[in-house]
Amino acid sequence: MEDGRLMRSMLLDFYGELLTQRQRQCFDLHYNEDLSLSEIAEQCGVSRQGVWDNIRRAEAAMQAVEEKTGLVARFLEQQRLLSRLRDQALRLRDQTQGPARATAEELLRGIDALIGG
Amino acid sequence: MEDGRLMRSMLLDFYGELLTQRQRQCFDLHYNEDLSLSEIAEQCGVSRQGVWDNIRRAEAAMQAVEEKTGLVARFLEQQRLLSRLRDQALRLRDQTQGPARATAEELLRGIDALIGG
Numbered sequence: 001m002e003d004g005r006l007m008r009s010m011l012l013d014f015y016g017e018l019l020t021q022r023q024r025q026c027f028d029l030h031y032n033e034d035l036s037l038s039e040i041a042e043q044c045g046v047s048r049q050g051v052w053d054n055i056r057r058a059e060a061a062m063q064a065v066e067e068k069t070g071l072v073a074r075f076l077e078q079q080r081l082l083s084r085l086r087d088q089a090l091r092l093r094d095q096t097q098g099p100a101r102a103t104a105e106e107l108l109r110g111i112d113a114l115i116g117g
Numbered sequence: 118m119e120d121g122r123l124m125r126s127m128l129l130d131f132y133g134e135l136l137t138q139r140q141r142q143c144f145d146l147h148y149n150e151d152l153s154l155s156e157i158a159e160q161c162g163v164s165r166q167g168v169w170d171n172i173r174r175a176e177a178a179m180q181a182v183e184e185k186t187g188l189v190a191r192f193l194e195q196q197r198l199l200s201r202l203r204d205q206a207l208r209l210r211d212q213t214q215g216p217a218r219a220t221a222e223e224l225l226r227g228i229d230a231l232i233g234g
Contacts, residue, residue: 017185068134088224095217107205114198
């Protein structure tokens, strides 16, 4: 996933519920479902310009919240640290056997749950 | 820290920048710095009632954002999982020696950084 796309998807995940339903829908269909403005316009029964306005306002509103709170940035930094922990846990699994190896595998699953959730 | 206090402190940490400066200041002085309404009123040059209104509005605004986004709840769940990972890493450290033990210690420091940050 390229960077702008990941960021937009994260913004929607974090702040989507702060938008109007229409803004959220247009933004989601365009950036996550990859529908064109015309396709969304047809599906939602609004003009192509209306769709674009909703997408633009949605992005501006979510960017404004992110600029103030920095919560997505904080989350991405956490994911970066978790991914480093994962490498260490993999190394540990290969360095151990018996009960220690079982603990390392448990740890690895825990890290994966955190990265995935 | 009792639960209500932890929650208020988290709300301010996550969403404080979405408040007005005055709301943030009153809320912080009252709940984090433990100042009375009268003390804050004197310090800020507003009425005691004004201080209370700011605190009440600050809390309502942050609660409203949290109810929609659930980001503080998500963070607290993450912390719970990290604390379990920490227990496993401690166990691993005790189960290992040599290079594996060094990796386990590295992992433990990484988890602590995540819990602390």
